[in-house]
Amino acid sequence: MAILALLGLGFMFSVVLFAVLAVGGLLLWGWFWWKTRKGGKPAKVENPQTETPAR
Template sequence: MPSNYRRPFGYGRVFVSSGKPLSLWQKIVAAVVTGAVFVLALMFSVVLFAVLLTVGAVFWGWFMWKTRALRSQMYEMRNRAPRRAAPGGGVVIEGEVIREVREEQEVHKPR
């Protein structure tokens, strides 16, 4: 690409040089500008995080306040419901019924 290539307005005007290396002054300015942009981006992200955290906490509080009656009804219904025994009078452990079978209770299968 020839060095006299014409770029659109505003694109690359500040940092485009004529092929010679940047001077010490230009390097210092570039470092300061880069640091300032980084600090501004960090500040923006911290403020955005704080705002999102605050909005989330307010929404959570509002949701908990609006659903307090429903949650208390569900709690009362759970406590009023009769406890169901395992089928056959056994104990349910992780979905399996465990029961003790005595010799006299043993069911004889037809042969």
């Protein structure tokens, strides 16, 4: 009977540990994605071939 209780406690601990690691991994991924995302629209690139020359 004690063996079943220990197995149950070990299983519950592993499920909680897995949940904590999964949430931590998602938070870390979300933070990394937020820091490396491109903000808004891309900046307009000036194309020297299409500009009219200064007179």
